[in-house]
Amino acid sequence: MTRRALFICACVVVHAASANAQSLTIEAAQTFGYSTEEVGAAATQARLFGVVGSDVRFMVEGSWGERSNTASDVFGTAYPYDGPPQLMEAYGERMFQPGRGLVGIRLGRYRTPFGIYSASDHAYVGFLRAPLIRYDNYYALSNNFLEQGADVVVGTPRAFVELSVGAPADVGEAQRRSGVDTVVRGQTAFGSAIVGVSYIDTKPYMPATFAFGRATFTGVDARWMRSGVQVRGEWLWGQPFDDVRTRGGYVDLIVHRPRMGAVTAVVRAERLAYDAPAPFALYTNRYTAGTKIRLFERFTAQIEVVHQTTPLPDQRPTALDAAITYTFRHQVTH
Numbered sequence: 001m002t003r004r005a006l007f008i009c010a011c012v013v014v015h016a017a018s019a020n021a022q023s024l025t026i027e028a029a030q031t032f033g034y035s036t037e038e039v040g041a042a043a044t045q046a047r048l049f050g051v052v053g054s055d056v057r058f059m060v061e062g063s064w065g066e067r068s069n070t071a072s073d074v075f076g077t078a079y080p081y082d083g084p085p086q087l088m089e090a091y092g093e094r095m096f097q098p099g100r101g102l103v104g105i106r107l108g109r110y111r112t113p114f115g116i117y118s119a120s121d122h123a124y125v126g127f128l129r130a131p132l133i134r135y136d137n138y139y140a141l142s143n144n145f146l147e148q149g150a151d152v153v154v155g156t157p158r159a160f161v162e163l164s165v166g167a168p169a170d171v172g173e174a175q176r177r178s179g180v181d182t183v184v185r186g187q188t189a190f191g192s193a194i195v196g197v198s199y200i201d202t203k204p205y206m207p208a209t210f211a212f213g214r215a216t217f218t219g220v221d222a223r224w225m226r227s228g229v230q231v232r233g234e235w236l237w238g239q240p241f242d243d244v245r246t247r248g249g250y251v252d253l254i255v256h257r258p259r260m261g262a263v264t265a266v267v268r269a270e271r272l273a274y275d276a277p278a279p280f281a282l283y284t285n286r287y288t289a290g291t292k293i294r295l296f297e298r299f300t301a302q303i304e305v306v307h308q309t310t311p312l313p314d315q316r317p318t319a320l321d322a323a324i325t326y327t328f329r330h331q332v333t334h
Contacts, residue, residue, distance in 0.1 A: 022050070022051045022053070022054065022333065023050045023051050023331065023332070023333050024048070024049075024050035024331070024332045024333075025048070025049055025050055025329065025330070025331045025332075026046075026047075026048055026328075026329070026330045026331075026332075027046070027047050027048075027049075027327070027328065027329045027330075028044065028045065028046045028047075028327070028328045028329075029044070029045045029046075029124070029325055029326070029327045029328075030042075030043075030044050030325065030326045031043045031044075031045075031075075031323055031324070031325040031326075032323065032324055033074070033075050033128065033321065033322060033323030033324075034321075034322055034323075035072065035074040035075075035128075035319050035320065035321040035322075036316070036319050036320045036321075037069065037072045037074060037315060037316050037319045038068070038069060039067055039068055039069040039072045039074050039075075040067065040068045041065065041066065041067035041068070041074070041075045041081050041323075042065065042066055042067075043063065043064065043065030043066070043075070043079060043081055044063070044064050044065070045061065045062070045063045045079060045088075045123075046061070046062050046063075047059065047060065047061040047062075047089075048060045048061075049061075052092070055094050055095075056092050056093070056094050057092070057093050057094070057095075058091065058092045058093075059089050059090070059091055060089070060090045061087075061088040061089045061090070061119075062085060062086065062087050062088060063079040063080065063085070063086050063088050063171075064084070064085040064086065065079055065080060065081035065082065066081060066082065067081040067082065069314070070082050070173070071312065071313075071314035071315065072314065072315055073129050073130065073135045073136075073137070073312075073315075074128055074129055074319070074321050075128055075129070075321075075323065076129065076130050076135060076136070076143070076144075076172075077122045077123045077124075077125075077127060077128065077129065077130050077143065078119040078122040078123035078130070078143045078144075079119075079123065079144070080144050080171045080172035080173075082172070082173070083171075083172075086171045087109070088109075088119075088146065088171065089108075089109055089110050089111060089119075089146070090108050090109045091106050091107060091108030091109055091110045092106070092107055092108060093105065093106035093107070093151075095153075097157075100156060101154075101155070101156055102153065102154070102155055102156050102157050102160055103152075103153065103154055104152070104153035105150065105151070105152050105153075106150070106151040106152075106153075107149075107150050107151075108148070109146055109147070109148050109169050110146065110147055110151060110164075111143075111145070111146055111147075112141070112145040112146065112147055112164070112183055112200065113147075113151060113162055113164050113183050113185050113198075114141060114145075114183055114185065114198040114200050114217070114219060115141075115185075115196065115198050115219045115221040115234045115236070116196075116221050116223070116232060116234055117143075119143075122134070122143055124292070124300065124302070124325060124327075125254065125264075125266065125292065126254065126264050126265075126266035126290050126291060126292035126302055126304070127252075127266055127268060127288060127290065127302075127304065128290070128302055128304055128321040128322075128323055129288070129304075129306060129321070130142075130143045131234070131249075131250040131268070131270055132248060132250070132270050132271075132272040132284070132286060133234065133236055133246075133248045133249060133250065133270075133272060136172050136173040136174035137173065137174070137312065138246075138272055138274070138282070139240040139244070139246045139274045139276075139282075140217065140236060140240065140246045140248065140272070141200070141217065141236070142170065142172065142174045142205075144170055144171050144172035144173075144174065145168070145170050145174075145176070146168070146169040146170055146171065147164055147166040147167070147168070147169060147181070147183070148166050148167050148168075148169040149164060149165050149166015149167060150164070150165055150166065151163070151164040151166075152164075158188060158189045159186075159187070159188040159189070160186070160187060160188075161184070161185070161186045162183075162184070162185040162186070162187070163182070163183070163184055164182065164183040164184075165180065165181075165182055166180075166181065167179065167180060167181065168181060168202065168203065170205070174205040175205055176202055176203045176204065176205045176215070177203040177204065177205070177208060178203070179202075179203040181200065181201060181202030181203065182200070182201045182202075183198065183199070183200045183201075183202075184198065184199045184200075185197070185198040185199075186198075192224055192225055192226045193222065193223065193224045194222065194223045194224075195220070195221070195222045196220070196221045196222070197218075197219070197220055197221075198217075198218070198219045198220075198221070198236075199216075199217070199218050199219075200215070200216065200217050200238075201214055201215075201216050202214065202215050202216075203215065204240055204241040205240075206240070206241060210241075211240070211241035211242075212241055212242045212243075213239070213241050213242030213243075214239075214241075214242075215238070215239065215240050215241060216238045216239055217236050217237065217238030217239075217246075218236065218237060218238055219234055219235065219236035219237075220234070220235055220236075221233065221234040221235075227257070228255065228256045228257040228258065228260075229253075229254075229255050229257070230252070230253075230254040230255075231251070231252070231253055231254075232251075232252050232254070233249060233250055233251035233252060234249050234250060235247075235248070235249030236248065236249060244274070244275060244276040244280075245274075245275040245276075246272070246273070246274050246275070247272075247273050247275075248270065248271050248272035248273055249270065249271060250268055250269065250270035250271075251268070251269050251270070252266065252267070252268050253265075253266070253267040253268075254266050262293055262294040262295070263291055263292070263293050264291060264292040264293075265290075265291050266288070266289070266290050266291065266292065266304070267288065267289050267290075268286075268287070268288040268289075269285075269286075269287055269288075270285065270286050270287075270288075271284075271285050271286075272284055272285075272286075282310065283310060284308055284309050284310035284311070285308070285309045285310075286306065286307065286308040286309070287306070287307050287308075288304055288305070288306045288307075289304065289305050290302065290303055290304025290305065290321075291303055291304075295324075298326055298327050298328065299324065299325070299326055300324070300325045300327070301322070301323070301324050301325075302321075302322065302323045302324075302325070303320075303321070303322045304320075304321050304322075305318070305319075305320055305321075306318065306319050306320075306321060
């Protein structure tokens with residue numbers, strides 16, 4: 001499906017939602033940022049979501065961003081910061097609860113459901129860089145991976161299996177080659193903890209003349225939260241294409257206790273190993289400490305210090321990143 005066709009589909013969803021929605025929310029975020037890697041950036045995200053009729057939820061989201069140095073991974077938490085305006089997600093979904101069970105279906109364009117994958121899990125949390133295993137140029141996955149297809153959930157509210165079958169619809173630098181890809185994810189909850197296992201089988205995003213075979217990864221993820229303290233992380237292993245291997249992961253600590261007021265503290269430790277013939281192999285650790293501060297009702301600032309043991313050629317080992325975001329939200333209820 002072309003982007004023009006996707007845009008037309010999005011417009012149809014918006015028109016239907018405007019006429020029939022019980023609740024409709026319009027949200028936009030404008031971000032400006034700067035890093036001591038001599039990178040300036042600006043971006044806008046806009047989304048429309050709500051309920052059509054009484055049962056079908058929908059989401060339409062677009063993004064536009066620019067940065068002065070595309071070699072850096074700063075500001076790439078969940079949206080591309082280069083190129084023209086992009087249609088991100090555009091889908092409809094419905095959930096059923098037969099007895100104590102849970103069945104759901106999502107159709108359209110949505111983020112690849114592998115591990116901790118939603119935009120809200122990565123954008124505006126307090127980190128200004130995506131995890132190494134989720135950035136375009138590190139031979140693993142990307143937070144800019146999108147699927148065009150169908151996603152089915154079967155199970156119970158506390159334990160379910162999710163299956164996505166579709167075609168890549170990626171944005172940003174890492175765009176997988178066309179073909180059918182499959183993602184399977186299982187998730188269960190234990191008290192305050194959530195544990196998941198994921199598997200993806202897809203096409204590589206490197207050129208066909210260089211990258212042969214399939215990209216396949218298995219991952220585990222976990223989240224625990226209590227009294228304003230959240231610990232979460234992911235670990236994956238697999239191949240971005242034949243004859244090479246990638247493994248790695250990260251652990252986050254996110255703290256927002258009542259006595260901290262408008263401040264949220266974040267810390268991340270991560271590891272990535274790309275096993276390939278020299279000089280392409282990459283083994284690196286990265287450590288991040290930062291904070292998110294709500295300045296006013298709609299303004300939020302994010303500041304972090306990042307140190308990476310083996311950066312890419314155009315990156316610095318240590319950098320200070322900062323951004324300020326203005327968020328607008330308007331809700332209409334019928």
